[in-house]
Amino acid sequence: MGLRLTITLGTLAVAALCLAAYEGWHLHRLQSWNETIARSRLSKPDPLPVIAGRRDPLELRFARAHALGLKEQTQAALDLYRQLESETSGRMRSDVQYNSANLYLEEALLLIGRDDPARALPLLELAKESYRDALRGGSNDWDVKYNLERTLRLAPELEEDAEALPSAPRAERAPTTMQVSPAPGGP
Numbered sequence: 014m015g016l017r018l019t020i021t022l023g024t025l026a027v028a029a030l031c032l033a034a035y036e037g038w039h040l041h042r043l044q045s046w047n048e049t050i051a052r053s054r055l056s057k058p059d060p061l062p063v064i065a066g067r068r069d070p071l072e073l074r075f076a077r078a079h080a081l082g083l084k085e086q087t088q089a090a091l092d093l094y095r096q097l098e099s100e101t102s103g104r105m106r107s108d109v110q111y112n113s114a115n116l117y118l119e120e121a122l123l124l125i126g127r128d129d130p131a132r133a134l135p136l137l138e139l140a141k142e143s144y145r146d147a148l149r150g151g152s153n154d155w156d157v158k159y160n161l162e163r164t165l166r167l168a169p170e171l172e173e174d175a176e177a178l179p180s181a182p183r184a185e186r187a188p189t190t191m192q193v194s195p196a197p198g199g200p
Contacts, residue, residue: 071101079112087116107152111160114143118164125167137168 069077074097081090094113101109117140124133144161 071097071105075105075109078109082112082116087120091116103151107147107150107157110143110147110150111152111154111157114140114147114157114160114164117143118160121167134168137164140164141168 074093078090078093078097081087081093091113094109094116097109098106098113117136121133121136121140124130124136141161141164144157144164147157148161
């Protein structure tokens with residue numbers, strides 16, 4: 014019985030050491046990602062550089078897209094968000110759609126500020142679509158709802174019924190031939 018107990022304890026000790034080594038490696042990897050993210054906030058040119066041949070986890074690519082958006086590299090951020098949207102699901106997908114919509118809205122507001130509302134309208138439509146997709150994906154955040162409402166105020170929806178009806182033909186208006194009689198008891 015003593016040998017069996019020694020083998021069992023030895024096996025458990027080896028398993029515990031392997032688990033501790035794995036957890037230590039995983040913690041080291043997470044810390045390196047956090048350091049990369051922290052460095053990107055300080056450096057202006059290239060936030061979170063991609064290392065050739067390595068596929069970064071979704072969370073790190075999400076952080077990279079967010080950093081690009083903060084550094085006003087909107088197109089690069091939107092491209093990365095588009096990639097992430099096709100690869101994610103659930104809460105993360107809703108967050109990707111929300112961040113994309115925010116970038117569209119910010120760009121539209123810049124164009125409106127420059128008195129170019131015609132170029133802002135397509136961006137507002139993209140923002141509305143992305144906010145709605147985020148809400149359909151299960152996000153129930155007040156931020157999403159608020160920003161969708163704000164976007165709808167900037168670019169109201171057209172009523173579909175009004176578009177479906179043909180417009181009234183323009184015709185000449187004839188003067189009325191109806192006679193008006195005075196009200197009873199009046200002059």
